Amino acid sequence: MEALVAAFIIAFALFGNCLCVEWRHSAVLDNNFLVLWTPGEKDVTFEVQVKTLGYVGLGFTKDEGRAGADMVIGWVDNNGQVHLQDRHVKDASRDPQMDSSQDYRLLLGYENKTHTVLRFSRRYDTCDPRDLKITNDTMQVVWQYHAEEPVSAAGVLPDHGDVRGTRPLYLVQRDAQPRRSSRNQEPETPLKIWDVLNQQVRLPMEEDTLLWCRVLEMPPIRRKHHVVRYEPVIQPGSHEYLHHMTLYECRGSAAELETAARSTGGVCYQSGQPTLQCNTIAATWSLGSEGFNYPPEAGYALDPHAGPQFYMLETHYTNPQLDAFISDSSGLRLLYTERLRVHDAGVLSIGIDPNWRHLIPPGQPEVVSEGHCVADCTGQTIPNNGVNMFAVIMHTHQLGKKVRLRQIRASVELPPIASDTNYNPSYQEYRRLQRPVKVYPGDHLVAECTYSSESRAAITLGGLTTREETCLISALYYPRIELSLCYSLPSLPTVLHSLGIQQLTPNSSPVKIQAPPELSGLTLEERLVSYDWETSFQSFQEATRSGTFKPLCWSSRGDLLPGTAQLESRYPRIITPYKEPTLPCTKKPTQNKFSKLLSKDGDIGSPVEPDSDEANAVERGQLVRSKVSRSSEGPIAGSSRTRSVSVALVVAALVAALR
Numbered sequence: 001m002e003a004l005v006a007a008f009i010i011a012f013a014l015f016g017n018c019l020c021v022e023w024r025h026s027a028v029l030d031n032n033f034l035v036l037w038t039p040g041e042k043d044v045t046f047e048v049q050v051k052t053l054g055y056v057g058l059g060f061t062k063d064e065g066r067a068g069a070d071m072v073i074g075w076v077d078n079n080g081q082v083h084l085q086d087r088h089v090k091d092a093s094r095d096p097q098m099d100s101s102q103d104y105r106l107l108l109g110y111e112n113k114t115h116t117v118l119r120f121s122r123r124y125d126t127c128d129p130r131d132l133k134i135t136n137d138t139m140q141v142v143w144q145y146h147a148e149e150p151v152s153a154a155g156v157l158p159d160h161g162d163v164r165g166t167r168p169l170y171l172v173q174r175d176a177q178p179r180r181s182s183r184n185q186e187p188e189t190p191l192k193i194w195d196v197l198n199q200q201v202r203l204p205m206e207e208d209t210l211l212w213c214r215v216l217e218m219p220p221i222r223r224k225h226h227v228v229r230y231e232p233v234i235q236p237g238s239h240e241y242l243h244h245m246t247l248y249e250c251r252g253s254a255a256e257l258e259t260a261a262r263s264t265g266g267v268c269y270q271s272g273q274p275t276l277q278c279n280t281i282a283a284t285w286s287l288g289s290e291g292f293n294y295p296p297e298a299g300y301a302l303d304p305h306a307g308p309q310f311y312m313l314e315t316h317y318t319n320p321q322l323d324a325f326i327s328d329s330s331g332l333r334l335l336y337t338e339r340l341r342v343h344d345a346g347v348l349s350i351g352i353d354p355n356w357r358h359l360i361p362p363g364q365p366e367v368v369s370e371g372h373c374v375a376d377c378t379g380q381t382i383p384n385n386g387v388n389m390f391a392v393i394m395h396t397h398q399l400g401k402k403v404r405l406r407q408i409r410a411s412v413e414l415p416p417i418a419s420d421t422n423y424n425p426s427y428q429e430y431r432r433l434q435r436p437v438k439v440y441p442g443d444h445l446v447a448e449c450t451y452s453s454e455s456r457a458a459i460t461l462g463g464l465t466t467r468e469e470t471c472l473i474s475a476l477y478y479p480r481i482e483l484s485l486c487y488s489l490p491s492l493p494t495v496l497h498s499l500g501i502q503q504l505t506p507n508s509s510p511v512k513i514q515a516p517p518e519l520s521g522l523t524l525e526e527r528l529v530s531y532d533w534e535t536s537f538q539s540f541q542e543a544t545r546s547g548t549f550k551p552l553c554w555s556s557r558g559d560l561l562p563g564t565a566q567l568e569s570r571y572p573r574i575i576t577p578y579k580e581p582t583l584p585c586t587k588k589p590t591q592n593k594f595s596k597l598l599s600k601d602g603d604i605g606s607p608v609e610p611d612s613d614e615a616n617a618v619e620r621g622q623l624v625r626s627k628v629s630r631s632s633e634g635p636i637a638g639s640s641r642t643r644s645v646s647v648a649l650v651v652a653a654l655v656a657a658l659r
């Protein structure tokens with residue numbers, strides 16, 4: 001009972017005399033499991049509300065497997081006593097084991113007729129190697145619960161029948177719902193709704209992926225409005241088939257767009273279709289995202305007198321089981337208002353132009369590719385007061401492992417605007433920066449993507465299909481400027497140099513290599529096929545990073561900025577590199593009754609040496625029961641088949657490009 005009393009005292013001390021807390025974030029992990037949390041200065045406070053009277057568990061890990069997960073397990077026993085245990089998963093097929101250092105602090109716990117509620121906090125970095133640091137990276141959240149609770153305080157979990165799952169989430173840089181206005185604030189004007197929906201798209205029975213594009217005209221409004229929030233509208237039952245939806249602004253021929261808007265859409269990017277200029281992102285939803293709220297100072301402008309009048313919704317469907325007769329009418333809901341905010345928000349896309357010259361050698365654990373938004377582009381378009389970036393979304397295809405948006409100002413590298421060292425291509429959501437970051441004219445931005453190509457036997461090229469790769473970062477900012485896409489493309493000499501080619505024989509057909517002498521006479525095809533990535537990868541990587549590139553800065557009207565098309569640029573000079581601060585870890589373990597009882601970091605499937613009379617013989621008897629959980633692992637997102645581009649295809653692209 002004392003633990004419970006203590007918990008209440010802590011809760012009161014922290015939150016005043018109200019047990020209600022304003023939670024900044026929440027996520028429904030499964031229909032019975034709600035987690036709420038608030039990232040604080042040094043700690044993160046969580047509350048789990050689970051529809052069970054048994055035990056509940058919440059944990060964090062880096063990848064989709066359970067092994068290595070940092071978990072907290074808790075329950076409310078028949079005496080009303082609340083138990084909370086810091087554990088870790090050593091072996092995914094067994095129960096999480098007790099940590100010797102208990103770093104989760106119980107704040108509150110109770111159960112009612114149906115639910116168990118536990119509130120606890122922990123430091124971002126507990127300094128316990130058994131725990132996982134909570135960072136800005138994508139975190140894999142693990143959950144587990146059971147209809148029954150452990151029979152003893154030592155917490156041997158009941159056999160069979162637990163429910164588990166795992167899901168990627170941003171815990172820190174996460175978009176938050178706007179605070180509900182309290183009574184004394186003036187009532188919000190109701191938001192208008194623009195539903196951008198698909199209309200009964202039938203998923204093919206012979207393909208596991210469908211990219212569907214539908215063009216729509218903007219709502220019939222007379223004057224400028226601001227979109228302040230958007231959210232997915234998911235047809236019941238369609239959740240498992242939706243991978244992402246992106247709404248693009250369209251420019252170009254109004255007649256073509258009008259024609260396109262009359263149909264209910266078609267398969268995207270097919271040859272033979274008119275190529276619509278729908279490139280600037282207006283809104284995007286991806287697996288796991290619950291929508292996006294603009295900050296109070298900015299909104300996305302819908303303006304019948306300026307800006308795009310047509311939009312294209314691109315929906316990426318997946319149907320790995322090839323389920324038959326699936327038809328979907330999901331889409332996005334944009335909520336807009338005529339109460340304009342101070343700033344128009346824009347989306348700036350930074351990265352590598354999706355093009356075959358973006359080469360990713362096969363079989364490598366780490367390939368770094370960089371797309372540059374050069375000082376000349378920001379210099380021409382960003383006003384002297386700068387723009388404020390407040391959210392970013394990172395985008396690679398299947399090989400992406402890490403993504404950073406770097407900022408270089410006058411040869412000084414500033415801290416990255418955003419960085420994810422645990423990037424997960426199946427979880428792409430806007431990352432809300434804690435504070436807007438200023439970008440000034442003359443800043444050089446680098447979209448840096450790190451890939452692992454170990455799963456590929458052949459080279460991967462840049463491009464738009466899922467088997468090709470991309471390195472793109474979309475940044476939301478205000479006030480809106482004319483710059484829309486800020487890309488770069490490796491120059492041809494850079495590509496050739498990265499393949500160890502110094503010179504081609506002029507006018508040769510097929511294209512032949514002249515220098516260096518050891519490659520002389522080889523055709524380009526022969527060079528690509530015979531290139532020894534194993535030993536030459538480092539020089540390839542070096543040549544790619546230090547070589548010249550062509551900056552491509554597109555305005556939102558679809559033109560290249562004057563002067564930028566002819567430039568060849570180089571990597572910016574960095575005199576002062578950015579150094580990641582390393583904070584020393586000072587550990588203050590909080591020992592509770594149970595951690596003292598179980599201060600061995602042992603397997604809890606084996607008997608625990610009790611250190612007090614409380615752990616009586618009955619308990620010991622219960623502790624020796626076997627604890628191997630037989631439930632299967634939770635659902636794992638995406639069953640993407642690994643595809644690789646054939647060398648023949650690559651060679652064809654290279655040769656075609658050289659001609």
Ligand SMILES: *[C@@H]1O[C@H](CO)[C@@H](O)[C@H](O)[C@H]1NC(C)=O
Pocket residue numbers: 049112113114115117
């Ligand atoms: C029990 O608590 C949960 C979580 O707070 C709540 O959603 C539910 O309505 C409560 N049920 C009852 C019967 O009070």
Ligand SMILES: *[C@@H]1O[C@H](CO)[C@@H](O)[C@H](O)[C@H]1NC(C)=O
Pocket residue numbers: 124134135136172415416417434
């Ligand atoms: C997340 O990033 C911001 C800005 O770069 C930084 O100030 C903050 O400390 C980071 N948070 C964590 C938990 O690492």
